[in-house]
Amino acid sequence: MEVTAHHRLFGGDLKFVRHDAATTGTSMALSVFTPQGEGPHPVLVWLSGLTCTANNFTEKAGAYKRAAELGLMIVAPDTSPRGDGVANDEGYDLGQGAGFYVDATEAPWAAHFQMESYVTKDVLSLIAEHFPADMTRVGISGHSMGGHGALTLAMNHPHHFKSVSAFAPIASPLNCPWGQKALSAYLGDDRTAWQRHDAAALIGQGRASSFDDILIDQGLGDQFLETQLKPHLLEQAASGAGQKITVRRHAGYDHSYYFIASFIDDHLMFHAERLK
Numbered sequence: 001m002e003v004t005a006h007h008r009l010f011g012g013d014l015k016f017v018r019h020d021a022a023t024t025g026t027s028m029a030l031s032v033f034t035p036q037g038e039g040p041h042p043v044l045v046w047l048s049g050l051t052c053t054a055n056n057f058t059e060k061a062g063a064y065k066r067a068a069e070l071g072l073m074i075v076a077p078d079t080s081p082r083g084d085g086v087a088n089d090e091g092y093d094l095g096q097g098a099g100f101y102v103d104a105t106e107a108p109w110a111a112h113f114q115m116e117s118y119v120t121k122d123v124l125s126l127i128a129e130h131f132p133a134d135m136t137r138v139g140i141s142g143h144s145m146g147g148h149g150a151l152t153l154a155m156n157h158p159h160h161f162k163s164v165s166a167f168a169p170i171a172s173p174l175n176c177p178w179g180q181k182a183l184s185a186y187l188g189d190d191r192t193a194w195q196r197h198d199a200a201a202l203i204g205q206g207r208a209s210s211f212d213d214i215l216i217d218q219g220l221g222d223q224f225l226e227t228q229l230k231p232h233l234l235e236q237a238a239s240g241a242g243q244k245i246t247v248r249r250h251a252g253y254d255h256s257y258y259f260i261a262s263f264i265d266d267h268l269m270f271h272a273e274r275l276k
Contacts, residue, residue, distance in 0.1 A: 001130055004029075010068035011036040014058070019126055023117040026086060030077040030123065031058040032131060035068045039132030042139070042275035043073045044268070045119065045161075047153075049144030050178070051097045054078045057143075060257035066265045070272040073133055077123050079145070081112040093178050094185055100173075101149030102197050104186035113186060119149070120157050139163035139271040143260055144224075145170060145178070151199035151214070155207040163274035165215040165267045167260050168222055168229055172200040176228045203245070204237035214238075214245040215270045217263045219253030 005016040012035040021028040031054050035041060044067075046057050057063070057076045067074050080086075080099030087108040089095035099115035127133045140161045142150035147169025154164035173179020174194055183194045195201050208214060218231050225231075231247050238245045253259040 001126060010065050012064070012068045014064065016054070016058075017126075019122075021081075021118055021122045023114040023122050024081040024112050026081040026083055026112055028078055028081065028118065028122070029054045030075060031055070032127065033064050033067060033074040034131055035071045035073065037071065040134035041071055041073045041132060042137035042272065043075060043127060043133045043135070044271050045123065045138065045140045046074060046076045047101060047119070047140070047142030047146030047149040048076065048079050049142070049146045050079070051092050052079050052146070053097070056257065057260075060261065061264050062261045063264045063268060066268045070268055072268060072272055072275070073127075073131065075123065075127055077119060080115065086112045089185075091181075094182055098145065098182065100145055100182045100186060100197070101153060102183070102186050105193075106186060106188050109186050115149075116153065116156075119153060120160055124160060137162060137275040139165075139275055141165045141167075141267055141271065142169070143167040144229075144255065147216075148173060148179075148197075148199060152197050152202060154211065155199070155202040156196055158210040163271045164211055165270055167217050167263070167267075168219065168224070168255055169199065169216060169231070169234075170228060171230045172198050172233045174198045174201065175233065176230060178228050200233040200237045203234060203243055204241055206241050206243070208238075208241070208243050208245075212244065212274070214243075215267060216245060216247045217250065217259075217266075218247060219250050219255065219259045221252045222255045222259075224255055
């Protein structure tokens, strides 16, 4: 592990890190905020959206003051493997910057795009080895594509994650253009293989039962709300499964980090309460 930058803030430490990841076969970047004190601290993993890097949340969300007050670590990994030898696509919604937090099975993506395993194996192992983290108290959250990732990884790996929330998540990749493009490229055309990467489908199957609540915030001024995000599909699935979720809709808010910064404190408190 290499620390490429280190900043002191709110009594804690923010480190930008690079490491060699066994799952992706590449060097990967992430940021780690550690509050003051010896720990071990509870951990929130943040997954960012399309086109983002490990820096977007770190620089724009305004999360660290409240995280420091709550004694909460925040880990923000990159959204995909990167580099000259890594497959890519001309579109912003596929390839580098658009890993969708799945383990690709199709060429040319399978060689490096193993993002589900990267987050649940490499990232968690790195944090456990190098930081004062309590790995029995880990939550996960994210935005858009990262919201999809947070929801699906939490439900597929409940032994790792004790709490989950999302901002403007892609609720059902099976039922939106972003998801259909990415999952067909990464996983092939057999839609049954897509099911475990669809949050609405997983909730409908009862796979969220270990979570007492799932907090979701959605801006009503979001340009992707009707065509790509479709939070009503999560509500329908939750109603059918008897699963509690809390979907809060906010007039005038869009898909940007201004929206995230406006409500990130609520999510940090939501996770801190469940990671006590």
